[in-house]
Structure formats: structure tokens, C-alpha cells
Amino acid sequence: MPFEDTASKAAIRQLYDLPEIARLCERLNRSLAYFGLTGPEIRDLIDWKEYLCAATSVESPGRTKEAKSRAEDLMGQLAANAMFQKIPNFELLRADVERVLLDGVDSHGTAPQMNDGAPAQTMKLSYDLVNLDFVSGICYRNTTGNPTRLDAIRRLFDRQAGHGFILLITVTVRDNLGEEPDTYLQQLGARYPHVLNNPAYQHALECGDGEREYKLKPVISTLIQEYAETRQFAVECRPPIFYVGHGKARMLHFVFLCEPSGTGLRAFSEQQAQDLLGQPLLRVEEGHFTIDPTWVARGVDLASPPLGFLSDSAKEKF
């Protein structure tokens, strides 16, 4: 089942994401509003609930009769768990998360609770924490060829306009992009020639499909940065994490700290393309973090600046 937990996933939630959430909570001096894919076990909400004042969970209602019935049971279990765990101001939306972000409402016409009251198409949201914990890849084109998931992430930045938030994205390394990540990286190199000498860039280009995480790591982080900046958000991307999830699914986890720039044209993040490329890839296995061997070989260790943000409890797990 896709929502089964693993020690690695739990370690990421508790040792990697949680300190970021706690820091934001402390900085804002208030509890946070959550939006995301909790899954029926709501493990993220359980781990983070002391920092939350509201939560909107989105669950797909299924398409076939059988899937709908199964989804109803999952949602029932999800809601029961939320009530048992006393998650404050808990809301359950029934739709694919992409549709909620694109359309502004779920299949019952219910809008996410942290909305500004505007009509669905122009509605702005003010969530502090968005957890897009997908059980598949970042890009699957729909029947009309549109990458709905990426459209939805762009729309998320539109809807969150002016409201800073933490964006957590978890994806499998499987997608139907084919060779597109390679083309993307080559064009990235053409636009920013200084990345060409970055060993991580070269490695990403050279590695095969069995090591797709090395390709997707720079693709996703630079892509999200681009989406955010053109929507007036400066982004700080934490080093991505690779782990093997349930059913041996190869997963990548990203943490983006998105701050509105207050500008009208676009924002410019402090991290440049070469910074994102040079960020170490972390790995989690059985709850223990490691720095990917290719970065270790390049001399990256826990004392390296990109890992300076790690909490002591996280460092202890390295």
C-alpha cells in the first residue's frame, strides 16, 4: 500500500522537516496552517501537530466505482484518525490535489479553508506549510499532454502570493519525461555556463537512468526556484534527500523555504543555479542520514556550509 510508513520516511519527517517547521513557527510566533497530502494515517500531522493550528488534507476520491468505494474507506479512516489525534481545525477535501490547486475547490465545491473569500479562480491562499507528498513522479502528462502536477505547483505560487511558506515535495524518480531532464540540464548549462565545470552537473548528465535521482535533483530544485521567482517568491532550497520508500520506490524529498520578495517583477533567490547544483544529495537508510558518496568524494562533510542548518538531533543521525 502506498501510504505505509518506513523508518527513512519517519526520520525525514521528524529530523529534517520538523526543525524547519519549528523554526518557522518560532519566527512567526504563531502556529501554522497546513495544506497537503496527509494520507489516511496522517503521520505528518501527528508528528507536526504541536505546531499546527489548522490542517487541510486532500485525498483523491477515485474514479472507478471500486476506487471510489476504496477511497471513501480511506477518507473515513483519515478523518477518524484526525479526530482521534485531535488535529485542530481539520478539513478534508475530496479531489486530486492538482485539481484543488488549479480549480480552487474540491469535488464538492469546498475551497481550502485558508482562502481569502474570493471566487475560486482568483482565490488566494495563506497556508504556512504545504506538503506535496506524491506517491508518483513530478511529471506525468495527462491525456491532453499537459503536465498537470507542474501546472498545479505554479498555481500554488500564484495562490500563495504574498504569503511565505514551506513547500515540501516528495516524488518518486519515475516519470514519463524520458530524455527531457537531460535536455533541461544541457540548456541550463547553456544559459549558465559557469555550471558546466561543476562536477555535480557533469555527474548528473553522465549518470544513467538507474541513477535518475542525480538528474532530477538539480532539475526539480532549479525548476521550482524558477516557478517561485517569477511569482515573486525568493526560495531557499535545503539539500534534497534520497531514500527508498515502501515497495522499494526510489524517492526524492525537497524542502523549499519560500519568502515573498515584495517586488512586482520577479524575485531573485540568494542561491544561484550553481549553488543548487552543488548542494549535496543526502541519503536516508533505516532512519540514518548519510551524505551521498559522490559528494563525500568531493570533500563535503557535516561541517560544509550547505549542511550548516541541520539540527543537532539530525546530525546525530549521520
Added chain:
Amino acid sequence: MPKKKDPAPGQLTFESLLDEASRHPGKLIKLPFDPRSFGGELLAILSHGLYTNPFDCIREYCQNSIDANCSEITLKITGNSVFVHDDGDGMSLEQLVQARLFGVSPKRISQFVGFRGIGIYSGFDLCQRLRITTTSRGDTKGYTMIFEFAAMKSKLAQDRKSSDTASKTPLMELLSENTSFGVTTTTYPADAHFTTVELQSIEDFHIDYLSDRNAMRRYLLQSLPIDFDKAFEHRDEINSALRESIPGYHAVTVTLQSDGLPDETVTKEAILGLRSPIFRAIRTDKGTRVAFLWACLNQSRGKIDKDNKAPNSIEDPSDSAGLVYKIKGFTIGGRQKLRGMFARKPQLYIWYTGEVYVLDDNVVPNAERNDFETNQAKTQLEIALLRQMEELETHAEDIQAKGVADERVDRYVAELENIENAISSVGHVDPFTTYSRLSEILVDLNRQKQKASPGPKDVAAKLVARVKRLQTELRKESENPTPADKKRTTSTKQRGAAKGVKPGSTEKDIPLKTIAQILTESNWDMDSPCRGLVDIIEPSVREVLTPGSSIYRQFVNDFEARILAQTEGDSE
């Protein structure tokens, strides 16, 4: 023509019964039932029209939560589902399986009120699918049971179209084919215990109806033993008394959750400014306890109203003025129902808030739950309650009289000061009028002294001595007047200050009470005809007597004294 079904093994046929009866003419033979004897339609018959509104159905599940010893219930409306979640004991697998049975609940009806015989099927009419998730202490597994009501209803609809009795689906078959259970994917801590009932696929119309927060809150307050708000200062004392005196009583809080709305906790709202609660066991002449009441009297002399409203309260406290019958958590009738038991001064009834918990099982609510069915038990309850209500009324009257007395003593303090100042100044007193007034005060003070609170009582005793002294002075003065120049030593300014009058103003500037004010302050029942009369008399008196004149002042003082005397006469 539909094919006739063969009888099940062991089933008695009509022919065999007839044969048996024929062999023993005159003998009555037991007529056995078998599982096929009960058509699935029975379920529809039992549940159809059972509840006049969807809140009633939700209440049934809440009641079951209460019966399971919960302290908190969460009612969540999301999509087309309603969840009733409680932190009660939860159910083991065996108990969950037992819960699907009809009319074999182990609950004692006198103590528990949920699931009125129809059990878990209360939502049959309202929803298309019912899902129960539960876990109990010591079990880390969660269990779920699902009832496919839509499939059952569809099957019954098919059956109705068929005229062949044999093709009707038996109840057992209907239930067996559409009920399933399983173990949840979630595991729970060993100390976890809860039950969640989810009514799925409710019609939009009913979801909209149930989503009305105000209506839901009022309904729950009316129908469940909802706990007091934590801000209510007498909460613990009342709860403790109710737990002690009412079998099976325990109060719960209900949290309302709906998509897009903040959570709301439903509690009996705090009412500020109430005196300590009064508790009374209501007994018949034979000493049988038939009810238990608690009541709190308003601290200030007057009805419970918006002045008693606590911050953050939603409801108007005047809605909680008066007492109300409760029976196993349900409110029976409104708060006006018991007003008539305050026969002498019904206006004092709304100085109280409280509840009367009926304990006699023979007192049965009527179907509308606005009264009890007429029977001997009801009459006995009312007679026994009347005695206690008379006691409450007398208590309120005492408080009223005490308050009036305290106020009067206060007023005499000021008046005597004025008289003393006036006596010490030339030309400010008419000895006869002043002496008469002092006599009136003396009579009244002696009366108020009996009723006043301890502090004002002492003050009144001292005032009596002062009045007597002043009367002696006046008598002496009239016999041997003091030269005018000696008296003029007191300046007007000093006199004014002594009276609490602004410099430059005179005694005439002190505003006199209106007739309406006097009546209101004396708690005279200012109903509509009375107010109309006052509205006529007031301008007439002002026209004839001229406000500010001594005769007008005299009239007002005399009128007030008479009204007070009348009020006290009433309470005596």
C-alpha cells in the same frame, strides 16, 4: 409466474402444520418462526419516519457515545459525510459484532438512552453507507464494520415491485449480504479507545440542514447532557452534585467541525454573576426521590439577562433564565414551563437559572418532548416539585426584601445627613414637616432593620438613634429657638458639599424619582396595562403639582413609601 421456493431444511410447511392440527383437533399448536419469517422490509419499516429531522438521527449516535462513557464527542461534517467520533470505551471485535444486532442490547434502558432498539441502523434512512471504526483499551488493532444501506434499500425496492411473497429477501439475508467488517490499516497505542461512526453519502439537502451551526448547537444543548463552559464558576460544584445524585449522569463536550469553518466546542455557556447553587432532592410525600434540582439565583436583584453574559458567549443568557426539566440529558419543554410554580411573584422566576432532573422512570416524555405523558407519576412529581419551587420563590423574595432594605438604609443615611445640615441652618427646615418625616423614617428604619443584611442592619440601628436624637433636637428647638445669627455660620457651599450637591446648586436640583422609576426599583410587575396607566398618571402629576415644588417632593416621597410598604406586605 415466479417459481415457488422450496422450504428450507427443518422448516415447517403449511401442510405439515395442518396435518399436525388435524390429528389433534382442539389442541393449539405452537407456531414456530424461522429466519425467513422476517422480511428485510422490517428494517425499512422500523427506521422509516423514526426521526422527524436529521438531527434526531445524529443524536442517537451521540447518545450511544455517551452510553460508552465518553467525555468528548466530535461531530464532523465533510463532503457528504457526517462523523460522530467519541473518546468512549470503544468496542472489542466481539462488542462490535454484537452492536449490529436488533433489540438485544445489554444496556439497561433506565440508565442508557441511545440506540432506541433499532441500534446501529438509526441512520438507515439518512445515509447510503454506515462505517464504524473502533478500538478499545489493550487492543492495538482497530476494527471497522460497514453497512451498505444503499444496497439494502435497492434490494428492498426491487422486492416491493415483486408480488411474490416467496421472492422477498429475508431480513437476515439482507443484512448478511450487505454487512462486512475488517481490521484497519492503522494500529493504535494500547491505551487508545474510541469509536467513529461515519454516515456516508447523505443527500445534499440533509447535509445543508445539518451544517447549520446555530441550529446544531441549540439542538445539542437541548438534547444531550452537555457540560458547562469551563469559565462557569459553579461548574465543578454542580457537576459533582449531579454525578452524585443522578444515576448514570456524566456531562460531555461536543466539538463541531465542518470544512472551511473553525472548530467550535459546544458547552452550556457560562453565566456570570450568579449566587452559589442550591441543590434539592425532590421527594414525594412517601419520601421517594423523583427528581433532583439545582438552581442559581442572580447575584444582582433582577432577572438573568445580558448583564450576566460572559465574554465570548454566543447565546443570550436570558434564554437560560428559569428552570427546565431534564430527563436523561434531554430537555423537556421550555424554561417557561415551570414559571407558573412561582405563584406569588412570577417575576422572580427569571432571577434563577437551573435544571430539574427527573429520576422517576414512570414519568415519561411525550413524543414531542415538550411535556410528560399525563399519569399519576407526573402529578406526584409536579406536587413534590411545587413545594421546592415555593421554597425557591421565598428565598428570592427574602433576597429581594434584603436588597430593598439595604438600599433604603443607604438612602436614609444620605437623607439624615441632609436633614442634619438643614437643621443647623436657619430657614431650611419647617420643624413640623421635618419632625413628621423623621417619624416616618423611624418607623421604616425599624421595619428595614429586621430585613437588612448584617452590615446595613447595624447601620440602621445607629440611624434609629440618630433619628431619635434629631427629633429631640427639633422638639427642643421648637420650645427654645436658637438665634438666627448663630445658625448662619454654615455656608451654603458647605451645606451643598455635605449633601453631595454641586456648588451653586440647591436641594431642589437633586432629581426626584419618577413614578415609573419607583415602581421598577420596587420590582413592581410593570406589565403593559400598568405601564400604560403610569404613562397617564406621570404627566398628570407633573402638570398639577409642578416638579420641584415641596408638594411634588412630598408626593413622590409618600408614593415611594406606600409602594415599598405594599411590596413588603406582599413578601410578608
